[in-house]
Amino acid sequence: MENSKAGRGRRYIDPGVHRRFDRRNTVFHRRAVYTGFDSYGPSHFDPADPELLELAEARASWTLHDNYPGAFRDSIIGDRKLVNSRPPFRFEFTSSEKASGNIKAVAKRFGASLVGLTRIDGSWLYSRERSGAPVMLPPEAAWAVVMAVEMDRECISRSPALSAAAESGRGYSRMAALAGAVGEYLRLLGYYARSCGNDTALSIPMAVDAGLGIMGRNGLLLTREYGPRVRLCKVLTDLELVQSSNDYPEPEDICSGCTLCAEACEADALSTDDGPSWKVLTGSNNPGVLRWPFDPEKCFDFWLQIGRDCSNCIAACPAVSRFANLQD
Numbered sequence: 041m042e043n044s045k046a047g048r049g050r051r052y053i054d055p056g057v058h059r060r061f062d063r064r065n066t067v068f069h070r071r072a073v074y075t076g077f078d079s080y081g082p083s084h085f086d087p088a089d090p091e092l093l094e095l096a097e098a099r100a101s102w103t104l105h106d107n108y109p110g111a112f113r114d115s116i117i118g119d120r121k122l123v124n125s126r127p128p129f130r131f132e133f134t135s136s137e138k139a140s141g142n143i144k145a146v147a148k149r150f151g152a153s154l155v156g157l158t159r160i161d162g163s164w165l166y167s168r169e170r171s172g173a174p175v176m177l178p179p180e181a182a183w184a185v186v187m188a189v190e191m192d193r194e195c196i197s198r199s200p201a202l203s204a205a206a207e208s209g210r211g212y213s214r215m216a217a218l219a220g221a222v223g224e225y226l227r228l229l230g231y232y233a234r235s236c237g238n239d240t241a242l243s244i245p246m247a248v249d250a251g252l253g254i255m256g257r258n259g260l261l262l263t264r265e266y267g268p269r270v271r272l273c274k275v276l277t278d279l280e281l282v283q284s285s286n287d288y289p290e291p292e293d294i295c296s297g298c299t300l301c302a303e304a305c306e307a308d309a310l311s312t313d314d315g316p317s318w319k320v321l322t323g324s325n326n327p328g329v330l331r332w333p334f335d336p337e338k339c340f341d342f343w344l345q346i347g348r349d350c351s352n353c354i355a356a357c358p359a360v361s362r363f364a365n366l367q368d
């Protein structure tokens with residue numbers, strides 16, 4: 041995969057150390073408990089449980105994500121695709137500007153809250169998926185449509201309650217609908233399109249390259265519009281697009297002097313250091329990345345302890361107002 045082009049995210053890696061991340065090193069895979077993380081699955085349901093309705097809603101929130109084969113690359117089995125063969129023609133846009141405007145408008149209509157376009161930097165592709173399969177793209181697939189889906193502020197503010205976990209699941213299901221439909225749209229026009237959720241490539245640096253935000257102390261994308269209260273998905277394609285620019289301030293301008301996410305983290309997984317560093321805390325961190333240290337093992341242990349995912353570091357984040365203050 042050689043279609044790399046330095047984007048803004050590349051400024052935060054040490055090319056002498058950084059290697060493509062092996063997705064088997066995520067905490068989910070390393071603990072080999074991901075499929076067992078089913079604390080709000082039906083086997084735990086009890087009619088006398090006062091939280092039964094919330095449990096059912098949290099479980100149901102994942103329905104589209106979990107049951108839509110083909111929405112994301114890692115849910116495609118074998119050669120199964122939504123469109124097995126593209127039409128015998130390719131629609132030619134009159135310019136890459138026209139193509140970019142069209143795909144952004146289509147993505148918004150399919151549910152994207154934010155859309156950015158970037159040439160793919162090969163550094164962000166996983167080296168291997170969780171299955172161990174190497175990640176490869178056809179060389180002409182040089183572009184990414186990166187999309188953010190807003191999560192509801194009120195629901196997320198209740199983290200770590202089940203109603204916040206349900207909003208995470210709804211976010212993933214909206215990602216599935218969005219990435220699946222945008223990929224299908226491109227394939228129907230005769231283009232290569234690979235719809236991705238968290239699979240295939242790291243979404244946050246791709247979103248930074250696509251101008252959607254910066255990575256904050258909490259390890260999440262911070263956007264002007266929603267702070268970190270978004271889910272990310274992307275479609276990788278051979279449709280020639282126009283590179284979006286990133287006019288965000290540096291992460292230190294927003295996060296140095298604020299430690300609210302770290303204080304809200306009951307797992308002590310986030311750092312209160314003044315600035316980002318090259319520190320590696322666990323085997324789930326990728327060396328050669330300049331960022332605030334993050335301990336995913338502590339984070340995931342907390343999820344297991346409470347039996348659901350947590351959004352405390354999203355709920356506590358004042359990035360929207362900090363961006364606005366910086367502009368004043």
Ligand code: SF4
Binds near residue numbers: 305310339342351354
């Ligand atoms: S998700 Fe929760 S446990 Fe994990 S880092 Fe954020 S606040 Fe901490």
Ligand code: SF4
Binds near residue numbers: 256258301302
């Ligand atoms: S809570 Fe503060 S330090 Fe943490 S990500 Fe948000 S703005 Fe940055």
